[in-house]
Amino acid sequence: MTVDYNDIAHGYGDTRREDPQVAAQIWAHLGDAHTILNVGAGKGSYEPQDRSVISIEPSWNMIKKHRSLNGFQVQGCAEYLPFADNSFDAVMGVLTIHHWSSPDKGLHEMLRVSRDVVVLLTFDPAIQTCWLLKYFPQLAELDAQIMPPLDIYSSVWGDVDIYPLMVPSHCQDGFLYAFWARPEAYLNEAVRSSMSSFRQIDDVENGLYQLKSDLESGKWHKDQGHLLKRESLDVGYRLVIGRNLATK
Numbered sequence: 001m002t003v004d005y006n007d008i009a010h011g012y013g014d015t016r017r018e019d020p021q022v023a024a025q026i027w028a029h030l031g032d033a034h035t036i037l038n039v040g041a042g043k044g045s046y047e048p049q050d051r052s053v054i055s056i057e058p059s060w061n062m063i064k065k066h067r068s069l070n071g072f073q074v075q076g077c078a079e080y081l082p083f084a085d086n087s088f089d090a091v092m093g094v095l096t097i098h099h100w101s102s103p104d105k106g107l108h109e110m111l112r113v114s115r116d117v118v119v120l121l122t123f124d125p126a127i128q129t130c131w132l133l134k135y136f137p138q139l140a141e142l143d144a145q146i147m148p149p150l151d152i153y154s155s156v157w158g159d160v161d162i163y164p165l166m167v168p169s170h171c172q173d174g175f176l177y178a179f180w181a182r183p184e185a186y187l188n189e190a191v192r193s194s195m196s197s198f199r200q201i202d203d204v205e206n207g208l209y210q211l212k213s214d215l216e217s218g219k220w221h222k223d224q225g226h227l228l229k230r231e232s233l234d235v236g237y238r239l240v241i242g243r244n245l246a247t248k
Contacts, residue, residue, distance in 0.1 A: 015174035015194045018045040021232070022173060025165055026094065029119045029241050033090035039078045039110060040096025043067055045173065046121075054088075056081065078106030086115045086244070094121045095175055095237075098146040099196075107156040111244055118157065118242040121165060123147050123176075127236035130177050131224050132186065135211045138201040139176070146200075150238065157242030165237035169230060177235040181228055183220055187212055 023046050030036065030048065038047050041055030043065040056074045057063050063073045076082055078093070078100050091114040100106045110118050125147040128140045153160045169181040176195050179185040187208060192198040214220040227233065 015191050016043070016045065017172055017174075019168065019172040019178075021168045022046070022165065022171065023048075025163075025239065026092065026119060026121060029117065029163075029239060030090050030092065031117060033088075033116065035088045035090075037081070037083070037088040037091045037113060039081070039091060039093040039106070040099060041066070041073070042094075042096075044073075046092070046094045077101075078109060081109040081113050083113045085112055087113045089115050090117045090119065092119045095123070096120075097122050097148060103148045103152060104156060107153065111157055111242060114244045116244060118244070120153075120240045120242075122238055122240060124150055124236050124238050126150070130180060130235045131183075131220075131227075132177060132180070135186075135207040136201065136204070138203065139197055142197055142200055150240070153240045153242065158245065159243075161241040163239045163241070164234040165239055166232040167235055167237065168232045169228075177237070180233055180235050181230070183211060183215060183224070187215075 026046050027048055030051075034051055036048070036051050036053045038044070038053055038055040041047065041057045042062050044055055044067045047053045047055065054072050054074060055066065056076045056078075057066075058075065058077045060075060063075060066073050074082065078096070079102050091110045093110065097103050097106065097120065110120070123143060125143040126149065128143075133140050150162060153162070167178055167180065171178040174185070174191055174194055176197050179191070185191050192204075198204060211220070214223075221228075
């Protein structure tokens with residue numbers, strides 16, 4: 001099933017917003033970069049406001065929601081970045097690669113236009129530990145289909161560093177596995193509507209029924225209640241860091 005991101009954009013701002021703890025983990029790898037390109041920028045979350053940022057995004061409705069006050073927005077896609085080689089100190093992308101038609105080409109393009117570092121937040125499809133998969137096993141199948149395996153990054157960028165993104169228990173950004181400590185959130189259609197994955201799987205109602213039942217009976221808290229003591233959790237998101245060594 002294809003997803004219309006112009007449609008998602010209409011309610012996207014309600015549950016998708018920058019989380020400060022997630023932002024800090026991303027920004028830590030940007031170093032002292034002054035000029036930054038944000039690829040697949042959406043509405044501009046996680047763009048550091050104290051830098052010069054250009055964002056590129058295919059959805060016009062997303063661009064209209066862009067929050068940046070210090071940059072420019074370009075309509076376009078990762079596979080064909082309309083910039084010269086080494087145009088930016090850093091290039092970043094946040095949960096975007098699974099929307100690309102050609103991940104290899106997009107990764108090449110990110111490295112091409114960077115003078116130094118490339119920072120990409122993605123998800124490792126080999127990790128299937130989140131309790132949400134018990135209720136929606138189709139999500140694991142979808143992750144395996146749309147999320148590139150981690151070895152793609154070293155095959156395109158050469159040496160890379162990969163770090164787990166720790167997701168806070170009260171994450172303000174409502175991406176797919178952000179509500180690991182707030183299971184009732186998945187019962188909210190407004191929350192799910194901002195998650196492209198839920199628009200691509202079938203039989204959602206059965207999973208919702210089982211989750212609601214387990215919450216009401218106390219079974220969820222019996223099985224997963226230990227997670228509520230955690231302030232953050234590794235649920236499979238990864239920060240992949242590459243460098244354009246050709247410019248060194």
